[in-house]
Amino acid sequence: MNKKPKSRNWVVTFLLFATVGVGLFSSRPIAHVIKTSSTDEDQRIPLPEGMTDDASRLNRTAVRKIWNVPISEDPERQLADLLSHAHEIGLRVSIAGAQHSMGGHTIYPDGIVINMLPFNRLELDADENILTAQSGALWEDIIPYLDKHKRSVAVMQSNNSFSIGGSISVNCHGWQFGRAPIASTVLSMRVMLADGTIMECSRDKNRELFSLVLGGYGLFGIILDVKLRVVPNERYRFEQHIIPVAEAFSTFDAKIKDQPDLQMAYARMNIVPSRFLDHVILNAFFSEEGEIPMLTKPGIAKLRRAIFRGSAQSDYGKELRWAAETKIQPLLAGKVFSRNQLLNEGVEIYENRSADSTDILHEYFVPRRTLASFVDDLRRIIPKNNADLLNVTVRSIKKDEDTFLRYATEPMIALVMLFVQETTDEGERRMETVTQQLIDSAIKHNGRYYLPYRLHATPNQFHRAYPQAKEFFRKKLDYDPNELFQNRFYLKYAKN
Ligand SMILES: Cc1cc2nc3c(=O)[nH]c(=O)nc-3n(C[C@H](O)[C@H](O)[C@H](O)COP(=O)(O)OP(=O)(O)OC[C@H]3O[C@@H](n4cnc5c(N)ncnc54)[C@H](O)[C@@H]3O)c2cc1C
Known part of the structure; x- marks a missing residue:
């Protein structure tokens, strides 16, 4: 083999690196990326006490209370008590998951915001491929949980930052091919109505409520937990x-x-x-x-x-x-x-x-x-x-x-x-x-x-x-006659 002298090899390598290095670092793409990165600070202003907002950062609103669902001591009874108390003192209630909606769908001015995120237990029936998830669970917790059991989510958004309750209430969809939105993967739900009663609903039981809560923007009741069909991880x-x-x-x-x-x-x-x-x-x-x-x-x-x-x-x-x-x-x-x-x-x-x-x-x-x-x-x-x-x-x-x-x-x-x-x-x-x-x-x-x-x-x-919206809002009054559950979406479109 024709070996080059060692010193010459070193010089060639150095020149190569130098050329590539100078080329890269003086080049516009690298400068642009470095500039973006170096100025990319988190400048978002934390919300003061008593205010809430959503992912738009354009809906900052004063609310009476942000109520985190307690995870101990019978949370469902405490939720029902809260609804009854809100009704007695004439306050409206809005329901919040991860608040990535952008139109105040989780917000009612001077109302009570229920933060569902602590309510997030998961349980998998691996034989039937059914996940039971409390509605505050986020996909970012669900995916690693399912991964351990060699399962995956059938339909969800393109990101994992959202709650099950929020995803179902907008009827999200993703890039899973040949699929309808997430509602198609929901087998049943338990929903707490404004008067505190809990209704189980599915395609066979309380079908109308099922269809109204799916994509219902938190206007019919609080989704407590959901049975979702899951698929194999592949x-x-x-x-x-x-x-x-x-x-x-x-x-x-x-x-x-x-x-x-x-x-x-x-x-x-x-x-x-x-x-x-x-x-x-x-x-x-x-x-x-x-x-x-x-x-x-x-x-x-x-x-x-x-x-x-x-x-x-x-x-x-x-x-x-x-x-x-x-x-x-x-x-x-x-x-x-x-x-x-x-x-x-x-x-x-x-x-x-x-x-x-x-x-x-x-x-x-x-x-x-x-x-x-x-x-x-x-x-x-x-x-x-x-x-x-x-x-x-x-x-x-x-x-x-x-x-x-x-x-x-x-x-x-x-x-x-x-x-x-x-x-x-x-x-x-x-x-x-x-x-x-x-x-x-x-x-x-x-x-x-x-x-x-x-x-x-x-x-x-x-x-x-949405020509069916007038009927949608009329049916709300069948389930929530005192209009306890409200948000900015309801304020803008229900009466206009
Ligand atoms: C960056 C980004 C990417 C997105 N990508 C997609 C996408 O790929 N596909 C898609 O379909 N959507 C997408 N979305 C929209 C997203 O799916 C919705 O905003 C969804 O509602 C977010 O979930 P959340 O937990 O933040 O819900 P929230 O914003 O907290 O709530 C949304 C609605 O659900 C109601 N709600 C929440 N929890 C409950 C509950 N337990 N019971 C009853 N009602 C409840 C709320 O009252 C509200 O009306 C995206 C949004 C963002 C910001």
Whole structure:
């Protein structure tokens, strides 16, 4: 072998490192990431005593009391006593899980907020694949618990930070392929009504109450515990396609949809302003035989956060993120994950911690036949209003057969959009305008908008999107005639 002298080897190595190092550290991407990371402090102001808020940080409200469900000494009796006391002294009651809804759905001014989070016991019937969960349990506790028993959640959101009660009360959905929203996985619930009675409800027993509480926004009673159908935890193989938006459905149909082991799928659209919504990344996960990877903490969280946060209020940051997602992520193709690992990611990886701005979610559901035209409207409405869109993921949802106030009245394509807005009156006004225009477009396309977010829809838009809402609010009075359970969502839409 022709050996080079040792000293020359060293020089070559040094020069290589130096070139790469200088190239990287002087390069714009690294500078951008370092700058984002170094200015990424938590500037959120803690709430003073007697105030509550939700994930929007735009609903700060004085309340009479925040009542944590006690975990010892018969919590259900104490809950019933609290409801009776609130009724006697004429206070309204709102119910809170993790408060990631954004329209004051957990808040009533000067009311009592019941914090359900301490109420969080779990029990698995492994023979029947049924999890019984108290409604304050968070997915971030449920997933590790199920993981130990080789099980997983059948339908949930894309993050693990939410409570079971909150997830069921909005009837959440995720990117589990070929699934209806979470209601389809609920076997039964125990619900405490305003007068303290506890009703068991399911598809066979008290069916009407079952359908009203699922997606019922805490207006019919307190969900105490839930029996959920769970599924096996599995090993998944990852596949990705980056394609022009116009080819999304044909590629999905030809290469993904009919593969027998498809378990999860979502798409992410390009949000770079100069190529707005022109390409899409299709991500698909297929179950396969083999060892299931262990549940670990999400990887490279700091870097992912810096790249994501660096895309807020920065066109360059958006370019950089798209480049990272389309050039680095494909290196993961063929990699394997566990189902639980994919589900077990908290909102903290991406959440906005700045004092001057906040991230606001929107979600629209349209049938597949009108999606292309709806996306054309997005391309027009969002830039025209100078709205800063950080993310769009696209998922498919099967028809919902279970809930009264349903959004998936037929199979729907869901577009989940994350915007960043300033926390000023002007920021609010602009977000309201863009939201109302997007809702009009969704309705025009035989679609709906998702209810847990800001209450920017006018009452007229709300009732056009949800024609069953008048009956929903009328039925509330059958179960809660004194309107004990109220929140800002009820205040805005029930009487208008
Ligand atoms: C970053 C982020 C990502 C999201 N991603 C998704 C997603 O992928 N898919 C999706 O579908 N949604 C998504 N959402 C919306 C989310 O599912 C809802 O906001 C959900 O309600 C959050 O759960 P929570 O525990 O925070 O509920 P909360 O905000 O605490 O409560 C929501 C509603 O449920 C009621 N409620 C809570 N607990 C009970 C109970 N025990 N009994 C009766 N009523 C109760 C409340 O009164 C309120 O009306 C996302 C939200 C955020 C902020």
